Amino acid sequence: MTEAPAIKAFDVFSVTIPQDDSYLGGLGPGESVNARGYVVRRGNRTIYPTEMRSAVVRVTLESGEEGWGETYGLVAPGAIFALVDDLIAPFVAGRSPFEVQAIWEDLYDLMRVRGYTGGFWLDAMAAVDIALWDLMGKLTDLPLHQLLGGRHRDRIPAYASGLPRPTLKEKVDLAKSLVDRGYRAVKIAAVVSYDGVEREIAALREGLGPDVALMVDCHWIYTPAEAIALAERLAPYDLAFIEAPCKTEDVAGLASIAARSPIPVAAGEEWRTSYDALARLERRAVSIVQPEMGHTGITQFMRIAHLAEAHHAKVIPHATIGAGIFAAASLHASSTVLSLPWHEYQHSIFHHSASLMDGRLDCREGYFLLPEGPGLGVTPNARFWERARKLG
Numbered sequence: 001m002t003e004a005p006a007i008k009a010f011d012v013f014s015v016t017i018p019q020d021d022s023y024l025g026g027l028g029p030g031e032s033v034n035a036r037g038y039v040v041r042r043g044n045r046t047i048y049p050t051e052m053r054s055a056v057v058r059v060t061l062e063s064g065e066e067g068w069g070e071t072y073g074l075v076a077p078g079a080i081f082a083l084v085d086d087l088i089a090p091f092v093a094g095r096s097p098f099e100v101q102a103i104w105e106d107l108y109d110l111m112r113v114r115g116y117t118g119g120f121w122l123d124a125m126a127a128v129d130i131a132l133w134d135l136m137g138k139l140t141d142l143p144l145h146q147l148l149g150g151r152h153r154d155r156i157p158a159y160a161s162g163l164p165r166p167t168l169k170e171k172v173d174l175a176k177s178l179v180d181r182g183y184r185a186v187k188i189a190a191v192v193s194y195d196g197v198e199r200e201i202a203a204l205r206e207g208l209g210p211d212v213a214l215m216v217d218c219h220w221i222y223t224p225a226e227a228i229a230l231a232e233r234l235a236p237y238d239l240a241f242i243e244a245p246c247k248t249e250d251v252a253g254l255a256s257i258a259a260r261s262p263i264p265v266a267a268g269e270e271w272r273t274s275y276d277a278l279a280r281l282e283r284r285a286v287s288i289v290q291p292e293m294g295h296t297g298i299t300q301f302m303r304i305a306h307l308a309e310a311h312h313a314k315v316i317p318h319a320t321i322g323a324g325i326f327a328a329a330s331l332h333a334s335s336t337v338l339s340l341p342w343h344e345y346q347h348s349i350f351h352h353s354a355s356l357m358d359g360r361l362d363c364r365e366g367y368f369l370l371p372e373g374p375g376l377g378v379t380p381n382a383r384f385w386e387r388a389r390k391l392g
């Protein structure tokens, strides 16, 4: 058997993503853009750039073959560059992409005792991990879902996420138009439910009928007692899940919500590793996990999914703003997970992400279609390069 070509070079790009609507709608009272182009949204107290962007990593082999990875690059994308350039590249160069999981574990060990078990460090590792899996697919001429052991489905049900409209009537109208286009599940964001979550959910249930699944994302804003009370009030509306009801740090609080909520509890978009998942799953603090490929990479996404399965939890992956690379990875990985009723669909962003990629990246009539071809099955196109800036 011939040896696989060695890893040679790493490049990091900041890529701007076109967007129709902000996920949380237009700027609210008291929200303003600072000199760096950032705005803090009051509802979830989170910072966003005015121009959406992600961090893309290219890994090149001695043979010239290129693999693509991606992580969050919304804020301080230079941090991802510094970590890849200074720590990961010299450590990983010369190794084989077929060592992807060993590489992930070795990188994690480098910083573990310093407490770098999440955040930007794990994001940088996620981008590199995705690129190495892409390279394995290209070297073997196999799609990622086959490298992962085989898919259970060739299309993935999508739930429509967010109703970024100013009034309740417009939100219901938008939800109706999504249902008319084939989406059978809709999620709202509690932090922009200006008429109140209960009223908004009641209007949606009334407008959409009993057969459309409804969910609410709480963006970590409630105390456990508030979240339990909300879940009890929302119980008559038959919700599919209540997401991120309390602070991510309060695992015991989340467990207390899950024990008393009449609605299934979901969380996980901010997790990086199976350790984050295990801490919640072993306490039965969630019955739905929501891994985000841009934070986990493929290696940890799959470990979280397998851990969830062992704890009878469903996997409903998160979808954030990207250039289409981690989206493709997430769809491949999702196709291999047994208990996966939906994948999040950012209806105001996904087609823009897809427009930056060659290869099939498509969501229509309520379903994501799987990318085709070796590895991720997508590669940056000319529109991507118009929007990419090489860092360093």
Ligand code: MG
Pocket (backbone or CB within 6 Å): 217, 219, 243, 244, 269
């Ligand atoms: Mg969320």
